[in-house]
Amino acid sequence: MEKILVGLKRVVDYNVRVRVKSDGSGVETAGVKMSINPFDEIALEEALQIKERGDASEVIVLSIGTSESQQQLRTGLAMGADRAILVTTDDELDPLTRARIFLEVINREQPGLVVLGKQAIDEDNSQTGQMLAAIWGRPQATFASEVKLDGDTATVTREVDAGLETIEIDLPAVVTADLRLNEPRYVKLPDIMKAKKKPLEELPLSDLAIEGAPAISSTAYEPPAVREKGIMVEDVPALIGALKDKGLA
Amino acid sequence: MTKILIIAEHDGSSMNPSTAKCVTCASGIDGATIDVLVLAADAGAVAAEAAKLNGVSRVVTIERDENAQPVAAILAPQIVAAAADYTHVFGPSTTFGKDVMPRVAALLGVNQVSDIMAVNGSHTFHRPIYAGSAVVTVQAPAGAKLVATVRTASYQSAANDGSAAIEALTVDAEIPTHTRFVGVEVSESDRPDLQTAAKVVSGGRALASEENFDLVYALADKIGAAVGATRAAVDAGYIASETQVGQTGKIIAPELYIAVGISGAIQHLTGIKDAGTIVAINKDEEAPIFEVADIGLVGDLFTVLPELTENL
Numbered sequence: 001m002e003k004i005l006v007g008l009k010r011v012v013d014y015n016v017r018v019r020v021k022s023d024g025s026g027v028e029t030a031g032v033k034m035s036i037n038p039f040d041e042i043a044l045e046e047a048l049q050i051k052e053r054g055d056a057s058e059v060i061v062l063s064i065g066t067s068e069s070q071q072q073l074r075t076g077l078a079m080g081a082d083r084a085i086l087v088t089t090d091d092e093l094d095p096l097t098r099a100r101i102f103l104e105v106i107n108r109e110q111p112g113l114v115v116l117g118k119q120a121i122d123e124d125n126s127q128t129g130q131m132l133a134a135i136w137g138r139p140q141a142t143f144a145s146e147v148k149l150d151g152d153t154a155t156v157t158r159e160v161d162a163g164l165e166t167i168e169i170d171l172p173a174v175v176t177a178d179l180r181l182n183e184p185r186y187v188k189l190p191d192i193m194k195a196k197k198k199p200l201e202e203l204p205l206s207d208l209a210i211e212g213a214p215a216i217s218s219t220a221y222e223p224p225a226v227r228e229k230g231i232m233v234e235d236v237p238a239l240i241g242a243l244k245d246k247g248l249a
Numbered sequence: 250m251t252k253i254l255i256i257a258e259h260d261g262s263s264m265n266p267s268t269a270k271c272v273t274c275a276s277g278i279d280g281a282t283i284d285v286l287v288l289a290a291d292a293g294a295v296a297a298e299a300a301k302l303n304g305v306s307r308v309v310t311i312e313r314d315e316n317a318q319p320v321a322a323i324l325a326p327q328i329v330a331a332a333a334d335y336t337h338v339f340g341p342s343t344t345f346g347k348d349v350m351p352r353v354a355a356l357l358g359v360n361q362v363s364d365i366m367a368v369n370g371s372h373t374f375h376r377p378i379y380a381g382s383a384v385v386t387v388q389a390p391a392g393a394k395l396v397a398t399v400r401t402a403s404y405q406s407a408a409n410d411g412s413a414a415i416e417a418l419t420v421d422a423e424i425p426t427h428t429r430f431v432g433v434e435v436s437e438s439d440r441p442d443l444q445t446a447a448k449v450v451s452g453g454r455a456l457a458s459e460e461n462f463d464l465v466y467a468l469a470d471k472i473g474a475a476v477g478a479t480r481a482a483v484d485a486g487y488i489a490s491e492t493q494v495g496q497t498g499k500i501i502a503p504e505l506y507i508a509v510g511i512s513g514a515i516q517h518l519t520g521i522k523d524a525g526t527i528v529a530i531n532k533d534e535e536a537p538i539f540e541v542a543d544i545g546l547v548g549d550l551f552t553v554l555p556e557l558t559e560n561l
């Protein structure tokens with residue numbers, strides 16, 4: 001195939017302890033470390049490996065957001081993507097609108113495969129890939145832990161609750177990456193320098209004629225309920241005693 | 250009027266308990282009528298189970314050979330057709346529901362409310378974000394159809410004393426052939442199912458090998474528990490992927506959760522925060538798991554586990 005399209009979302013780094021703002025209007029993101037959504041990094045790694053095996057000739061990374069997302073796209077370029085597209089908007093978009101933006105880019109670029117992360121670790125929605133496949137009218141292989149390409153089809157192993165499921169899909173298709181699909185490569189300094197010269201195209205969302213989907217609004221944020229402080233026991237007999245007290249042993 | 254259609258999860262012969270939890274969630278919406286949709290090659294046994302769920306008015310079945318396996322691209326257009334007269338479509342936030350429901354939502358032109366953990370009204374819900382670091386109240390637009398997944402760990406199963414009518418339905422939907430089910434590799438185990446077990450023993454990276462996980466299995470078998478694991482243990486190949494508990498694995502709510510050699514990363518903790526009693530065994534007294542544990546024991550798992558298994 002010629003092209004693979006990969007989505008890269010800018011999210012709060014997974015190591016950050018996210019806190020709710022004291023007025024409940026959202027979570028604290030000011031001054032917080034931002035990174036590529038970990039699942040999207042895995043998605044990109046998969047696309048790069050496919051290209052390195054000779055099964056694709058170009059890897060395009062796409063992000064949607066403010067110009068700050070350039071950082072994550074540059075990291076993607078340093079990992080090895082060939083070019084980047086940033087659809088710029090100041091609005092917080094919902095998954096269906098994001099899927100519609102992806103579809104617009106697909107119509108322009110005609111990729112043979114689209115790889116996204118299985119979920120973004122900020123909103124934890126796990127919707128965009130499935131929605132994109134639906135409106136594109138193409139297969140979806142979600143929660144992928146292995147992708148084998150064979151001409152116009154792919155065989156994908158999926159991590160499902162029961163175990164590992166295998167499906168065969170016709171291309172083009174949407175694959176969403178699970179944790180064990182691969183281990184993303186580290187970016188080396190010379191690659192960061194090289195990435196500065198790779199093309200990064202900015203497309204204002206307003207130029208794309210995307211119909212916004214009816215959004216679900218977030219009206220209040222609160223910290224999760226805290227569990228009551230427990231007890232520490234000295235040894236195994238004390239542990240068994242404590243379990244007996246609770247009727248659990 | 251609120252009319253909710255719940256998409257049943259099943260394996261062709263029996264219903265997954267996630268469906269009964271969706272019914273409990275839906276029952277939290279005042280005045281809602283609740284129907285269950287069973288898509289299968291042969292829906293008989295599953296429909297009979299669904300018909301017993303308390304609170305269900307009607308079970309609707311769509312039987313087609315293509316529905317023998319849960320392939321999202323095949324099921325979604327049929328669900329959309331069946332959902333015409335409903336205001337809400339619910340599915341479980343299991344890998345089955347997470348796969349198919351957003352596809353349904355997109356075909357209907359709406360966003361999805363993912364992982365409902367509490368109902369605040371017919372269009373207002375609570376859901377976790379950032380691996381459970383925050384809970385957000387979401388308000389879905391009133392005019393549009395509402396598609397949602399239910400965080401099953403937040404709900405008990407509906408009782409089994411109902412007797413709903415079962416009706417066969419045929420829908421006019423174009424079924425794609427671009428996605429073909431090949432097979433599923435299920436780890437055979439006599440242990441209880443991780444998602445529904447009353448007791449779970451989980452092991453982390455500290456187990457250090459596949460063989461050492463036998464210590465976890467021995468304790469689990471002694472107390473009739475299911476076995477879980479952290480991402481680190483799964484990634485290292487000590488145990489199968491379907492045992493992963495957490496943000497990107499299974500979200501569970503057993504009565505007793507025993508965490509062995511697990512540090513307590515937020516991504517893991519979000520999967521167990523509804524557990525009744527959490528026991529932590531870790532050699533590092535500073536490990537974050539102790540912040541959420543009801544009973545903590547600082548010690549080396551390689552001596553603690555055998556002793557515990559022997560004396561319980």
Ligand SMILES: Cc1cc2nc3c(=O)[nH]c(=O)nc-3n(C[C@H](O)[C@H](O)[C@H](O)COP(=O)(O)OP(=O)(O)OC[C@H]3O[C@@H](n4cnc5c(N)ncnc54)[C@H](O)[C@@H]3O)c2cc1C
Pocket residue numbers: 014038039121452453454455478479480481482493494495496497498499509510511512513514515516517530531532533536548549550551
């Ligand atoms: C996007 C993303 C998603 C993730 N999703 C999940 C998820 O769903 N589930 C999940 O679990 N993780 C998930 N993680 C990983 C998570 O961040 C942690 O890395 C992981 O949970 C750590 O696993 P662990 O506790 O087994 O290992 P460690 O953090 O290495 O902890 C091992 C613990 O064992 C203790 N120990 C060592 N030796 C002994 C001994 N002899 N006796 C007793 N104690 C001992 C140590 O003190 C330590 O506390 C995710 C991470 C990312 C980035």
